[in-house]
Amino acid sequence: MEHIRAHVLICAGTGCVSSGSKKVEAALRNELAKKGLDKEVKIVETGCHGFCEMGPLVIVYPEGVFYCRVQESDVPELVETHLYKGRIVERLLYKEPLTMEKIPSYSEISFYKKQMRMVLANCGHINPEVIEDYIAEGGYEAMGKVLSTMKPADVVAEVKKSGLRGRGGGGFPTGMKWEFTRNAPGTKKYVVCNADEGDPGAFMDRSVLEGDPHRVIEGMAICGYAIGADEGYLYVRAEYPLAIKRLKIAIKQAEDMGLLGDNILGSGFSFRLKIKEGAGAFVCGEETALLASIEGRRGMPRPRPPFPAISGLWGKPTNINNVETFGNVPQIFTKGADWYASIGTEKSKGTKVFALTGRINHTGLAEVPMGITMREVIFDIGGGIPEGKKFKAVQIGGPSGGCLPEELLDLPVDYDSLIKAGAMMGSGGLVVMDETICMVDVARFFLNFTQSESCGKCTPCREGTKRMLEILTRITEGEGREGDIELLETMARDIKNTALCGLGQTAPNPVLSTLRYFRHEYEAHIKEHRCPAGACSKLSGYNITEACKGCSLCKKACPVGAITGEVKGRHVIDQEKCIKCGACMAKCPFKAIIKG
Template structure:
């Protein structure tokens, strides 16, 4: 298309990522500048410029997509708006410098569906993220929004809805993997004048941002699913428990709830029926333990967020002692698609015991950081090397942590493990809510275990002794080892204490907290032994065990000596320098300053 003008220009949509990551990189200014340029070109009636949810490819944001061309621009800045309009919209010329470069072929890729990051993905929970404006209900309606709710409340009985969800094989995506249909059926069985639906949006795993992105990019899918769940179990009130640290998700939820009310999709007599359902938002204060459903319920009630023994389960005695069904965001986001497409459609995706897809927040030492949604059964290798683009800077893969602080570290030998609930559990990890952190040869696995223990110690509610005291002792032992003071007995103590904590803690946080310790000891015992017996950190991470030495490659440039903050390096110009190990504080300034790599870490 050449010389496009208002008369002959094809209708186009310019979609700008409006997720938290891209907004922090000036996507609002990109939106503003694009609208200005479109107005200047006189194309405001032909070209729609709007925000959308997260595209998932966070490593390459801010992202701008041109539809229906399906051209995908990465690392866009506000100043690029003029070129996009002048070249692409008016002249039909793709702006080459903004295209993604596929590292495997070192070639630029124009279209989203041709990028390796997206090729193996199947987006169900994320189906509308990056496609619609999350602040405009009309766009959600245009993608069959609220069709599933209408079908349920006008054509299906409560039992038929629950049966369909059960037959789909959907399991909870919050970590436990409990069958969703069975959970709904339990809540329906108990008679009560009031029942509740709770959406657990208290996503707190380090590096996890799946639920937040769904709420930012497609809030109506969650509202619709909550209403469907309410109809199925006989509840009329829903509550979204969301972290106050997610202001954008909260803002878009508020907009969505208001719009749903205006369209008669929430409130009384929904779609002219006698079904009533309303939703309120409750802020969480950032307590990781409140991801556990009984602790979450106590927090909503205004009490301290602490778990309680089960049974009774929330389905029988939950919020305000009434039957309550708790599902996480990703689980709910699947519901409308399942209703619209049928149980057999969803059941045909995934593995024998783990149906459908799973969203992962891929982070760490990986080239393509972002959100990915893949069919259950996809291998770790496919996610890391095909979708994720491999390890940064050509480094060697060491491990991948799945399941957040509750998961385990999986070594290279299990890269071909299919991702499903049972397979991950069998190798000492877990699905969790979907965090996936990749580590390379420069990561110390003892230090990684210590990092996660530090997190769980901080987040423990303190109610039960095994978690409150036991995890603290685990952390102290790991701290001792990384400080070069470890002893042989510490290895036995770590294993025995970890098993005790798993067996005796009150809730899932405590029961799974030792997983990082047990998995790293199982697969990386050589690193523990090096720390204890050789007083050495093989990865060169633990400062107390580091030793910097200057090799014969030194050219005597004096740069290291000039950078040293404690003047522990001596030597003349053009002569080999020496580090005084007694004075060295192991800050690494010399290591970074050496221009010829003559300084090594031992």
Template sequence: MCASPSYRMQFMLCAGTGCLASGSLDVKEALDRELAKRNLQDEVQVIMTGCNGFCAAGPIMVAYPDGIFYNQVKPEHAPLIVEEHVLKGRVVEKLLFKEEAAKDRVPLMKDIGFFGLQRLIVLRNRGLIDAENIDDYIARDGYAALSKVLEEMTPEDVIEEIKKSGLRGRGGGGFPCGLKWEECRKYTSFPKYTICNGDEGDPGAFMDRSVMEGDPHSVLEGMAISGYAIGAEQGYIYVRAEYPLAIQRLQKAIEDARAYGLLGQDILGKGFNFDIAIYPGAGAFVCGESTALMYSIEGKRGMPRIKPPRSAEAGLWNQPTNLNNVETYANINPIILNGADWFASIGTEGSKGTKVFALTGAIANVGLVEVPMGTSLKSLIFDIGGGIPKKRKFKAAQIGGPSGGCIPSGMEDVQIDYESLISAGAMMGSGGVVIMDELTCMVDTARFFTDFSVEESCGKCVPCREGLKVMYDKLTDIVEGRGQEGDIEFLIELGNHINNTSHCGLGKSAANPVLSTIRYFRHEYEAHIRDKHCPALVCPDLIDFVVIEDKCKMCGLCYRNCPSGAVIWEKKTVARIDLDKCTKCRTCISNCRFGAIR
């Protein structure tokens, strides 16, 4: 990234949802005022970009041409930034990033482990362009792939290139993208449609949202190339209504692309017609399933339909339809421009390219990351994610959302690719990764994801509609102290039945969180059932809430943080808990550094 010829310096300020919530708009206003006050507005430019990825450090700003990374920037820092960085050419030390255990701060973004260990394909424009400026996208090879396709390649050539690249759908199933396009092209019924699934509903997932907000043209270009390949003239982007910023930026991108002749009639004068419309979804998780999504666009209730026929033959309005998710389409431009062999050289034998993940939970560096397929879970958590805060131990990673499974401590060396994760009892899913530490109860975690699936079930088939509710009730009995011998075996049998007999892919994986936690944390289930005790001290009905005298350091942290005044403590004395006042909120347990409360 280099400063524009008309400016000697640019501040690229993150305007993703996370940084906006942290006040990045106020930071921009403060910087603009300060620059104008010193008559520097024609020398220094402040640009609002899409998500920078490092959500834990927001608001984030990168100063170019040097690439200085500033984090947790506030409006009151504007005078200091202008005085020191702009006028005196000195780095503002206190705004530089610092790892939890490191002594020194890191000035350059490329030297921060979170960024330096990633490989960007989908997120290639992250933090480098104004998401609402089509010229910024074009300046970084945007729409060059569409031009190449229309100038030099037949639809069959495009499909063959995508097949050769090994790109698999990034929405969860991992079906080969080129084969899906090829299947759709062979049907001669018209009109045909190409759809982008932006209905991201997994708890803790925000990969697709960030791409739609930060680089919307990469999605539009991928869809246009798909339309050319399969013979479609109309595309739809299905975006959940809870993503208003994504919808706003996608709509502007569509309008700008039409104005530039990159969407609409006779694109680039090559006789290719293709346009895109946005369809806001109501937020039903089941509409992430392709046929339910299509029913929703048609104005029907979002429920999966029986297959065959598959969508490639009879999808939207019973016409041949191709559907991929946001991340899949964002891969198309670099594959066309750099070639299939380049893309296939990245990743593993069965999983090519990179994968975008949303790192959340008990992790130091919460954010959006992109790594080559085959990267180890350990590297993702500790090298990029910065490890577990507060010196706590890694316990498990939930990968694949409510349809995925937990990978426990001791298996951190597992490779992140489609086959390895399935073998480990998890799945790639759309890319949500929730990290859990030693204070996480795995039984309660399984109950949380089951509750989500119960609420989001469309109710069409009995195993999902009734089976998940029975499973949730049984888990509730266990965490509330009513568990009985045989409950574990019952959950395993029920979970296998739900997975094997449910109608759609969502139901067929809904029991995975329960089955994987039993597989790796059966001892926790047994402790809940037999000992009536929660080892992680999470389930209130299975905690004694007493202070262990020989572990208490008499520091008073539990006393100072207790919201109900239930902790009795004086200096140099062991704390006690008044059970009559105790609300079992677990604040004392969370704040005790010595494991002195059980």
């Protein structure tokens, strides 16, 4: 029997793969073979660790040493120093940005300290393509317990007792949704997993499917048993090829072990899963449009009621939850509903996974208990704002969410608090913005996304968002008019009240929230023809201040001859000639040139 003295875990999630982790793995296998260590050191491909900005990531056990930004060229030293001589490679350790302290263990890194990894517990620690790894961590215990000791009604009651709410956007109570589907008349019912994650900057569902697919499968099977369904669909966008690949492997493995298929674990319960690849339409994240797409029709929403729980896939009762929601289910049954309900706040139980993107030091995935403040997420976990810039706002909830200002940083992250503040939990996209970002342009960006992704079925969404986008574009180009702000507010509220589906109803949220908290920026654009952030090119220019020493470096750098002035005298920029390239500002050694 081989004696394994070390395990090397290499992140093989999409982020690390794009950073070169596959090359690191190949080099590692080759180097271990050269040293004769290939029989003693086992390499394990894992899913995403969440610390995407620091990839490729490598963890060496039994020591648990965490190495970041490992490249192919680092492998010989890593093998020689650590795996052969038993010494840590100091230069590959993570360094805290403020103290520059080197941290060897991932649990001591600030990014992970305040996290509570429940759905992401296995991501980065098991091989997602090996079912035995999942079982070794307690996988399928929940399903075994449910099928052997509980009645379907008891399963629904336990989920209701846990307080789990849907993690896909609206936060509807999961147990209640299961109960509606269970009580709906009919013998044929379906379970559907919505993995059509389409928000800009969101990759939570993708990472769970890539790193721990069996967790989602187990959650769906438990749901199938609870509601009386024998068939389920995973609706995954085709842009997630690695997630789809690992799901297919996981489904086949579960079938081979008798954990999917007929008469699972001798219980008499049968359940099968199929994968439906979506074409990437954002509107297919809306449940009725998603169902239409599975049926082979164009993905367009329909009026509700009837809700899918009564008439869903092919007219049959259907329960739809997203990836993260199903990922929460197994632990409710292994650890108990009371345990789960003890985490979070009174009305928002458990944890939430966020994708941290934008102007933040530590981009990646973070799973935190409900009720944590936005400040803790952005500054304690996310490491704050890079380059010493000042925090300005955070967009939470994707294109359907809202922008929250600095004064709301201590707002607890839960469903009700965010809605009250004009935002929403959404699926968990979190985009951080610094002082250089124009909030009017942010509203324009998100509205442009939702407008282009509108299916066009209803007039408020199709035409209303287009008119709003035209107004926002005019404002950012210096052509804003008196009354534009009031018109935007009126149109936004009309669209929210009359659009057919959730996409249209929430599309105006970024506009309404930026008007609520950053109205002064709209007014500056319209009344003063000025962009306070200096981000809108047609409203911003470069100016030379009194700090100018007359060195003429800016004059020499200007490609269009827009700068005049004598040596040792203050220079001036001709705004008519200036093409706003920024070459002058980049060259000035005295920081005498400002943008605005």
